[in-house]
Each structure stands twice: as structure tokens, then as C-alpha cells.
Amino acid sequence: MTELYIKDIQLMDQTGQLYLAELWVKQGKVAGIGTDLSPLVSDKAQIIEGKNNLLAPGFVDLHVHFREPGFTHKETIASGSRSAAKGGFTTVCAMPNLNPVPDNVADYQHIQQLIEKDSVIQTKQYGSITKALKSSELVDMKGLKEAGVFAFTNDGVGVQSAGTMYLAMKEAAKLGLPIVAHTEDESLLFGGCMHEGKRSKELGLPGILSAAESSQIARDLVLAEATGCHYHVCHVSTKESVALIRQAKEAGVHVTCEVCPHHLILTDQDIPEDNGQYKMNPPLRAEEDRQALINGLKDGTIDCIATDHAPHTAEEKEKSMREAAFGIVGSETAFPLLYTEFVQTGIFTLKEVLDWLTIKPAQVFQLAAGEIKVGSSADVTLLDLDTCYHIDSADFVSASSNTPFLNKQVQGKSRYTVANGQIVWQEEEK
Template sequence: MRTLLKQAKMFIATGELAIRDIWIEDGRIHAIGENFAEESFDEIYALDGKFTSPGLVDVHVHFREPGFTYKETIATGSMAAARGGFTTVCAMPNVNPVPENKENFQKIQEIIAKDAKVNVLQYASITKGLRSEELVDFSSLKESGAFAFTNDGVGVQTAGTMYLAMKEAAKIQMPIVAHTEDESLLFGGVMHEGKRSKELGLPGILSVTESSQIARDLLLAEATGVHYHVCHVSTKESVRVIRDAKAAGIHVTCEVCPHHLRLIDEDIPTDFGFWKMNPPLRSSEDQQALIEGLLDGTIDCISTDHAPHGLEEKSQSFLNAPFGIVGSEYAFQLMYSQFVRPGIFTLKQVIDWMTKKPADIFGIEAGYIEIGRPADIAVFDLDQDYQVDATKFESMGVNTPFDGWTLAGDTLYTFVNGKLVWQKGEQE
């Protein structure tokens, strides 16, 4: 099968935008050039100068299957990813049963093989039952296809358990990926501890709940030599200790989410669960530190932490609603509209943070439009504004504070291994 993407506006080797044609054959990029003979192709897509990117890579999503399929499934979550221009996503292990052994892991792999619309890489858990006690068999899970280990959804509460996990992961050259949250410092908090939490009469979450566990883990990572990756960094203190650790030569990488870059706690209008997320929306000082951390390389990449929930359970007070918002279907669009258009970030920076940087961190074959690479490609309309409409999401989750926002950069096409998996107007 030969496919031609004609007149794609893409970044070339010099870092500049240029119009090129992309020749796809047998799922991979065969050639990049101009004026290919159209009669040689089975399919031709006239892109007419629309911005064309490597398929986006998201190292942090929750697909809820197995165990919580009233929230999301691998089929719906992966289609939501395709809708947003993502072609590779990494699914967290806080499902039921937890992928803590070969049998559980392989069952999820079977669902992925059958239902996934994009490339889905599955995390294995660090411990059994996501509790901070008994370690999993790291080697067996690596052999089963796990690409990294995490307990995301909860932090590993015991330093000794984390140290031993890092030693095991380092032996087999696998990353430890951490949701950092010291539960002894939570004190029942449901949103960021600050002026707004007091105004709403809600218990606050201290910044040190996150940053203190990162500081602990960084020293453990130094002691063990493991690759340590921090999920959804949200505080200025976290940025500071990660920056210092990188300067000290510790092998640490980290990610930030679009919602933490764009919103702060004072944006929360009322006590409504759609605004409840973990980590919570932080202060303006934290927000600025995250932006600076991206710009100076302390923060390596952008992830969504796509976390769908049922409508009824999210339509409650912060005190009762579960943590999490969806993000797959508008993450790039939010970054482009709110950061590239105003000149805070360049388009090239955002694309790198959402494609090659996360791919390179984890050694994933993704993130580039180059000859010989998989033809994982997304095409966006940067000129036309559109309105976020949660009722039209591919995800089963509609829990987002961005519903109704006007953004640009809507996804026109998403190709995975050269196959069209999303086209604007077709699935909608």
C-alpha cells in the first residue's frame, strides 16, 4: 500500500517549516520530497499546506480497562487519543486487576491488540496491588512487554520499598516512573492549599506533599543509578529540586500537564468536581516555575494525565468527587492556542515536548517524520478556531474545565503506521 501526503507543512532538518510530500509505504515513511508521480500511489491526501507533525506521544493516560469500563475503555480512550493527534500513548496500571504479574499484564495486552486505535504501551506496577509493600517480578514483566514501572495514582509511601524497586529496575535497565505524593502530608486535602481553598472552605493539599517525595526519590535514584521519571510536576519546589538533581548528574526526567501550565487554583469558580485533579491546580508562582522549567530544560516533556470518570461521580463537591480530568482531545490545541499564539513558546518547542522528547526519554520508536520510521503522523488546522465540546468527545469522560473554550489547531487527520485512524468530520 502506497500513500501520499501531498503538500504537508512540516519541520525539516534545519528546524524550519517547509512544504514537502510524504511517501508512505508498508506502514513506514519511504521518502520525503516534492513532485512524486501521483499515479504511483493507492491513496493521496491533499493537505494543502496544513501543519503536519509526527504523531504526538503521551506517556501518561488512564484507560480504565479492565475493571472500570464505565469510565473508559481501551477502544474509546485510544480513539480519543487519535482525535487529539496522538499516535502513541502509555497506559497507567491503576486498573483491576493490576498488571502486577505476567498473567494480568498479558490479558491487557490482548485487549490492546484487539481494540486499540493507536499504539498503546502498557505500564506494569512497581508493587503488588499498588500498595507500598511487596515488589513485582520486574524481569518477568519486562519479558511480557512492560516498557516501564509505575504505581501512578498513588505514591510509593515507603522509602525502603522504593529503594529496592529502583535497584531491581536498574538491573534490567528499566525506568521507574513516579506519582509523588506523601500521604502522611495530605491531611484530607482536596485542592491546593492557598487563598482559594480557604475561600471555598475546602481542605488544602500542601506543595510539600509532592516535592518532599521527589526529593527523597532523587537521592534514592542517585544511590541506585536508575532512570527516575517524575509524573505531572506541579510545584515550584519540585522544579527546583529536579533542576538541582540534573545539575548533580542524577538520571531524572519529568513531565508537566497542559492544565497545570494554563490554570491556577484561583481560576476554580466553585466547589465542583470537574476542577478536582491530582496534583491540584497550584498557584501563579508554581505555574510560572513550570513554564520556566520547560524553557530551561528542567522539565522534559508534556503529558496529558488523561483521567476519565463517570459523569455522576464527578458532578459532586471536591470532598466527594474522584481526582482527574480528561485531556487527550485538546492537549495540543490548548498548548498551541494559549502558548504558541501569544509567543510564550514556539511551535517547534511544543511539538518537540509532545513528540520526540517523550519518545527519546523512554526509547519509543515514535516522535519523528524521517525516512524508515513508522508513518505515525498528525495533521492540524492552525488557522481555524473551534469550540471544545465535551458532548462530542470520543472519550467516555466529559470531566474537563475546558468545555466551551475556543481553541485553534483542531486535528484533521491522524495516521498510525500509515493507516488513517482519525479524520475530522468522519467520526464526529
């Protein structure tokens, strides 16, 4: 294992104050934190010059799509994990809408082998709730837990049957594992491709009702209370959803949830034309929804930020919103967008944003991540908070670059990312 000596860095304390420090990494672990560690470090250690940049815990993303196996023309475990590393992420949770779906032990173990071979960061693979992501037959949850599954989700589609969801939650509660839900009642979609509102009418495009999301959350919260299951809601996007989750938390239901950067930053009014790059699921909502998401983060209703990194080819996105694939990439843009839009404007503190990207998501699933402390895995990212640049598709490490944020000027980026004591991303010096 590489021995690292990271000099001239700033660390953040529990109050959000920055202080000068050094970090010593040995055998994949944080071996020391102090102001002069040089007497402890061997002459074989690799030195990283911190240049007074902020060293943060490696980011934790509960929601990525790496597309392998089955869709490697969009992304692979290798390219997706490097994309995450470039964005400062050292732990990610990969969704199971793959081919084959990891709905049995053999296919799950095959994906695990691919991850061990190709991922440069810690990648945890979800198991599916049901066979083939259909809403009928449950997977062998006990067998998948024994094989290493940490949580179950059908992300990409909502579980349409309340009976199936009830049985899934009952079994998951017995096993002590979370049910993670993409909430979408398909009977309320009506062929929609963007948020149902004034802008969808102006563009002549079919809308997606807010109720398609919130009605299924309401159903699931009742089931979660009845079963005692830990229920985690993916990519919350509407004010009604936030209100329901807030009410359920106050009532003692074990519910957690995440929000994506794009839903915090953009609304349907930001869609300039019928452009597939703005098509995502859930869609960009109204300004009142965006404000509810911001308030939900502030008051703790929303637990953390996740990217829903969803790569697609240019051919799949460069078409009308009616036909384009749902989803945008997010691993490489999440931190600079959040820092630029919210920290620089004083809406969130830097500590809040870092917490929502590190310790908070780690706590949701009790992951050993999100902190810098002696003895912990050396998962860190060195953040240059001063550099301004434009988001450029030519700079993407991901195999795809589908995002409406191309050409946007942002500030802040990861110079180095270290996972398990190994340098997995290093920004080229210019």
C-alpha cells in the same frame, strides 16, 4: 497495508522553518519525503489532500488512563485510543491502576491482548512497581520485563515506603528499566481536595500541601542517585519540585519528568466555585508554581508534556470537590490548548510545543516514535492551525468529557491522524 499519498503539506525542519512537501507511505512506513513523489506512487494509493496544513510527527503521551480492565464505564482501550488519535497522538503509555492490576505476567499479558485487539494506535502498558499498588511487596520485575513491560509505576498513588522504593529502583536499575513515580506523601494529605492556599480558604475546602509532592521527590532523588536508576516524575506541579529536579539533573542524577497542560494553563485562582471538574491530582497550584513550570520547560528541567488523560463519569465529577473523583480528560484538548495559550501568545514557539509532544517524550523512554523520516513507522498527524472552535462535550470521542475547559475557545486541531500507515482519525469536513 494501505498506501498513502499525502499531498500539499508543510513540514517543519530542525530550525522550526516550514517548507512545502509531500509524504508517501507504503507498508506502514514512510517511503518518501519530497516535492513531487507522484512518479513513485501507485494508482491504488489513497490520497490525502493536505490543504497546506502542517504534518507533524504523531504525538507521544507518556501518561494516559484507559481504565480497561476494571473501569470500562469511564473509558475503554478502544475509546481511549480513538480519543488519543483524535488529539493527534499515535503512541501512548497506559497506567496500571486497573482491576486487576498488571502486577504479574498473566494479567499483564491479558491487557496486552486487549490492546492488540482494540487499540488503534501504539499503546504501551506500564507494569506496577508493587503488588496491588500497595507499598509493601515488589512485583516480579524480571518476569514482567521478559513479558514486555517497558517501565514500572504505581501511578495514582505514591510509594509510601522508602525501603520499598529503594529496592524497586535497585532492581529496575539492574534491568535497565525506568521507575515512574506519582509522588505523594499520604501522611501530608490531611484530606485535601485542592491546593492549600488563599483560594482553598476562600472556598472553605481542605488544602493539599505542595510539600506532599516535593518531599517525596526529594526522597526519591536521593534513592535514584544511590541506585543509579532512571527515575521519571509524573505530572510535576510545584516550584519546589522543579527546583529539586533541576538541582538533581545538575548533580548528574538520571531523572526526567513531565508536566500537564492544565498545570501550565490554570491555577487555583481559576477555580470559580466548589466544582468537581476542577479537581485533579496533583491539584491546580499557585501562579508562582505555574510560572516555575513554564520556566522549567524552557530551560530543559522538565523534559516533556503529558496529558494524564483521566476519564470519569459525569456522576463522579458533578459533585463537591470533597467527594468528586480526581482527574480530567486531556487527549483531545492538549494540542489546541497549548497552541492557543502559548504559541498564539508567543510564550512558546510552535517547534517547542511540537518537540515537547513528540521527540522529547520519545527520548525519555527511548521509544521509536516522534520523528518523520524515511524508513520510520508512518505515525503522523495533519494539523489545521487556523480553525477556531469551542471545546464541546458533544464532540468528544472519549467515553468521558470531564474537563474544566468545556466551552473554551481554542485554535488548532488534527484533521487526520495516521498510525502505522493506517488512517485512525479523520475530521469530518464541514
